Amino acid sequence: MAIPAERRMVDATTPRPARVLSRRREAEDVWTLAVEAGPQDLDAAPGRFAMLTAFGVGEIPVSYSGDPAAEGRVIHTIRAVGAVSRALAGLEEGAMLGVRGPFGKGWPLAEVEGREVIAVAGGLGLAPVRPAIRRLVARGERPTLVYGARSPAQALFREDLADWRARGVEVEATVDHAGPDWRGHVGVVPPLIARRVRDPARTVAFVCGPEVMMRFAASALLEAGVAAEAIHISMERNMKCAVGLCGHCQFGGDLLCRDGPVAPLARVADRLHVAEL
Numbered sequence: 001m002a003i004p005a006e007r008r009m010v011d012a013t014t015p016r017p018a019r020v021l022s023r024r025r026e027a028e029d030v031w032t033l034a035v036e037a038g039p040q041d042l043d044a045a046p047g048r049f050a051m052l053t054a055f056g057v058g059e060i061p062v063s064y065s066g067d068p069a070a071e072g073r074v075i076h077t078i079r080a081v082g083a084v085s086r087a088l089a090g091l092e093e094g095a096m097l098g099v100r101g102p103f104g105k106g107w108p109l110a111e112v113e114g115r116e117v118i119a120v121a122g123g124l125g126l127a128p129v130r131p132a133i134r135r136l137v138a139r140g141e142r143p144t145l146v147y148g149a150r151s152p153a154q155a156l157f158r159e160d161l162a163d164w165r166a167r168g169v170e171v172e173a174t175v176d177h178a179g180p181d182w183r184g185h186v187g188v189v190p191p192l193i194a195r196r197v198r199d200p201a202r203t204v205a206f207v208c209g210p211e212v213m214m215r216f217a218a219s220a221l222l223e224a225g226v227a228a229e230a231i232h233i234s235m236e237r238n239m240k241c242a243v244g245l246c247g248h249c250q251f252g253g254d255l256l257c258r259d260g261p262v263a264p265l266a267r268v269a270d271r272l273h274v275a276e277l
């Protein structure tokens, strides 16, 4: 749907009110909100983000963990770490929040058609990767997912993991600390990557998680022969304006609200300190 330019300008700087349609717990401190969608949200491509306001508390960037174009509502998954995220994660069905966006550059889904996609996610990093996998699966592709969580109870979107496996997606899950019922891997993500890269020249990687995990994952992908231009990293920095004006999200020469959060490793490796490039 085409949205007039003046409407986008207003929406870019002014939060619009939106209602929480439902709320569900993903893990001890992580909640998923379904929020009513506006016409702008059809632009919420996987990997982009919105600025969410908890009224009277503040505003933070949060990724789309669903695909509004496919689902007709907006899904955000929020870890309660501080005042704003706690207030947002605590919103009950029917409560109002403020929304600006979508902002930023997402995963390059149009460019990866016919290539082998390996998604590497750590913890809450699965949130922005989830709609990308959903879109790939919907168009008949079979990406690989390597996912690490702190513990089985902290693993997010467990229904999706099962559903993707049933649809032929290769899902490798690992946890730092296993319980007696855990049948998957134990340990960090990077050692699981190399044997999942079968044809490095045709492989494209989407990586999102804690920065230290992304550094080691990027090194593992490079060692496996994947080109730095084909490794896409989702970066996190504090944001305020989200429209390239305030400089809060500066990352070297880039403003991550505008030039990211997803960027090719070839562009950000020096600032991520990935050694093998």
Ligand SMILES: Cc1cc2nc3c(=O)[nH]c(=O)nc-3n(C[C@H](O)[C@H](O)[C@H](O)COP(=O)(O)OP(=O)(O)OC[C@H]3O[C@@H](n4cnc5c(N)ncnc54)[C@H](O)[C@@H]3O)c2cc1C
Binding pocket: 049, 058, 060, 061, 062, 063, 064, 076, 077, 078, 079, 080, 081, 082, 083, 084, 085, 086, 124, 127, 128, 235, 236, 237, 238, 239, 261
């Ligand atoms: C592009 C982008 C997308 C994001 N997507 C999501 C998302 O989908 N879901 C989500 O929950 N968060 C996401 N974040 C992170 C989220 O914006 C921060 O957690 C939030 O700004 C914290 O604000 P606060 O006021 O709740 O806590 P603050 O008062 O800012 O921080 C409280 C404490 O938590 C720590 N902290 C801050 N951010 C994080 C973090 N990301 N992880 C762990 N500890 C943190 C701080 O160092 C501090 O100690 C995203 C950030 C960016 C830049």
Ligand code: FES
Binding pocket: 238, 239, 240, 241, 242, 243, 244, 245, 246, 247, 248, 249, 250, 255, 256, 257, 258
């Ligand atoms: S958040 Fe203001 S320039 Fe990026």
